Amino acid sequence: MHEEYREQEQGSPGSDYRLVAGTDGGQTKTVTVLADLRGRCLGAGFSGPANHITEPGGPERCRRAVREALEGAWRDASRGRREGGMLEDFLVAAAYGMSGGNDAMASIIRSEIRASRGVFVYHDSFTAWMAALAGRPGIVVIGGTGSVAYARNHAGEEAATGGWGHLMGDEGSGYWVAFQALSAATRAQDGRGPATLLVEELPAVVGKRDLSELHGWIYSAAGRPQYAGLAAAVGRAAARGDRVALDLLATAGQHLADLAVTVARKLTWEEKPVLISYVGGLFNSGDPLLSSFRARIEQALGNEARVVAPRLHPVGGALLLALRAAGIEPGEQVLDQLEVTLPRVLERRQAQNPAAAGHS
Template identity: 35%
Template sequence: MQSNKQRKRWVIGIDGGGTKTRAAIADTRGQVAAIMTGDASNPLSRPWTDVEQTLRELIEALLRSVEAGSEDVAALYLGLAGADRALVANQIASAFGQEWQGRLFVDNDATAALYAGTWGEPGIVLIAGTGSIAYAIDRHEQRHRAGGWGYLLGDEGSGFDLGKQAVVAVLRAFDGRGEATSLTEALLAHFAIRSPVDAIALIYGSPNPRKELADCSRLVEQAAQEGDAVAKRIIQHAAASLVELVLACQRQLDEPLPVVLAGGLLSADTSLKRELEKKASFELCPPVVTPVVGALVAGMRKIGLLPDGEVIEQLRKTQAVQEGSDVDE
């Protein structure tokens, strides 16, 4: 441990989603010391005991990386999917509230993704990763949302949605209700199975079927790039669903705000992102840093540290930080 004279004050930011969790630790000047990756931490799609274990392992790994103790942390910011719902917030408070007391801050993971593009300024974030949501914070600090209702009731245009539609298309083709598609061969190879019917047991029997289907979104991307008509239609429909989310969110605002793109499906040059750009009638704002850095920004703001030019410059340098080993098991 560092001596009292040498001790820094740290901020921990965690960006937790349905596929993976990223956690970072930075000092109050914005210098990021470590970034770690762990398992999924969406309390709506994983048992809470598993989520808590993932979060604790990441926090402990970050503290070890800087040879600090929890007492050296000024803010622990947890940006988790569903954390703005009472049930999830209560679970987090019960698990971490007593030990972290006034230093624990909990919010929806959409806030971290938004701040990765706006540095804490107002805006809308459109997330298409494992799930999907349009989420806005206006100049009055009021929150507005459209979507984000989870894989059973929503997640239109998400990786889960793309993957599910891919499997549905394959099964429809298999039993003669739909047209032939190259997604069939891709799905068989992906799961190493001989018949589409074999996918049923694998998906329903998976400990995380949502992630299992979200992983299939890559098959849609590849098939669309190769010209498969069914895959192209799936992506076009997903893009239209994402535009609908943004427009619904915008109608709740009293001023136009930039739209930050986030999530694995919109962070890279995907067919879905290109289709969205074609359909969008609103200003798109590419993120400046990754959402886990947005979580650090949110944590800093919670303790009154509004990122200035010097802090922002330090946070921008996160690509130079060597990401730590995965903390998955």
Template identity: 30%
Template sequence: MPYVIGIDGGGTKTKAVLLDETGKVYAVSKAGPSNPTAVPSEQLKTTLQCILVGLQLQAPNEYKQVKAGFAGMSGAGDAVSRSHLKKIFFDLTEGRFPIWVDIDAINALYAGTLGKPGILQIAGTGAITYGLNKEGECERVGGWGYLFDDQGSGYHISVKALSAVMQAYDGRGKATLLTKLLIERFSITEVPELISAIYRSDNSKTVIASLSPVVLLAAEQKDEVANHILSEAAEDLALSIMTLHKKLFGNAVHQKVILTGGFIQHSPLVVSSLKALFLSKGYAFDFQFPRIDPAGGSAIAALHYLNEMPKIEFVSNFHASINTVEEGGVS
């Protein structure tokens, strides 16, 4: 029975699991950020050492039998960063077992497809579309940052909402519930005060991106402007998905698309619009949310590298055992 380690490394936190191919989790370890482009090298090494030691302390017998690991890491998109991370993992494991490193889109995809090909659409603060076909070819579309091209993201729709409110205030645009909701959100009295409220914040990008729930709330209350913004977001995401689909899967009619990210996972209107757009063009795309968390997706990637596939009971075992372990029990 192969034991593997799955690591999900991000800009705010890192999580690792130790499990077998049936999905049974034996240990869970968490630590701080591990994005190599944002964290100093020594801090990065300490963080990764912390998560591996945590797994070893919780499940020493299983840790001794680990065959491989996979780390899906934010910031690992270039060869230099991947090489740096691989060197750190090699030193920490003393080369006893390999830990493969790649971008975090892979483990996010596998968290939904369980190791099979497909398309991943991330739409949170930012947006990026990633895909992997059966030949092992991968592609990405979008995700070029909020200053260049981040259409369909929480940030992008929030900017559109602010613009709509300003235009409504001037009389250049339609009246919208977004005005009332944003005034309440910032505890101000007039629309122009939005400018100072945002520009004087510590991180205007984060503040703006956090406004996407306001757009969703206005849309739920049948606000025409908010609904139009979300419809455009669905069209933007559909274009990215279709562009990537053609690159990797040609004219295939059926495709699994995993949707993840705070914005898309809390926006049933955007999801339903996406489905309708593809159905209208004759595509039978299967839109799903992830079935396990990204660290579990990384573990599946590790199994993949060992030419193993997760067993049919993987998902149910994963959820049952990870809850037990995280609550402090024994899996």
């Protein structure tokens, strides 16, 4: 589909080639995708995390990360194009959904990126909600490095629950699951707790031989996102039938459901059932987590709520917002385009650069 489109465009170089950029800036990486005004995704670029701006060198890192991801997406979108041109000549609007987004980050991004109709910076809960529900009223639960639920009703009223960070909560997040999994594994290793495959899966997931080697890595090399990434071992152990891992995923699912249930009660809802969707690496852990998530929500809210799969990858939420800023109110046709082309460009680029995959 993308090839087709490029052929068409080359007939009328420049004038019609208008683009929007959407970015998802997480604790692990920054992803930018360029799309045309019909929602066809043309290229993706990746860079490191942009959200640590309070750390030494953080603002410069943020600046570099957003620039790099956009340039990567532009190179990707331009591959095979015969005419040149600068991205700035084509970019109509750019929307950023940033983990830990704040005013300082927004002004860094706006000073670095140029788009004719503007550059817009949002908190990533909002863009994740936009992506998962395509702008329909409802709730999104984010189970990434941290955990939080964000809700928005018909009146545009917002509410959030959770998001206390790794030292005060974030139950059901990658960090929390990794913490519980390491506790279970070390207890098993010592003979203080039930045996579990986590003793081998946790080291394996980062290429270590055993818990002692993992110990060295955790206390010297691993940052918070890398530590949270250890949660992937739980899905692997659960897939092998490990009882400890299965129970842990079920508990994580319940915690994530509790976020949704609590935030659902904070707003009034014109239509029922309230839609509840989800996003983030934890929800890729497999069925045990998702089914306990569904069961807990059903138990608490019955027919008042309905769990729906997310419609778009989080970066799609930023693309929808950029399209809106470009004057396009995205209808079903645009959504369909995004739904088909967004996973395609992301997967293609991740296959080229496996390091760009992973926990978000």
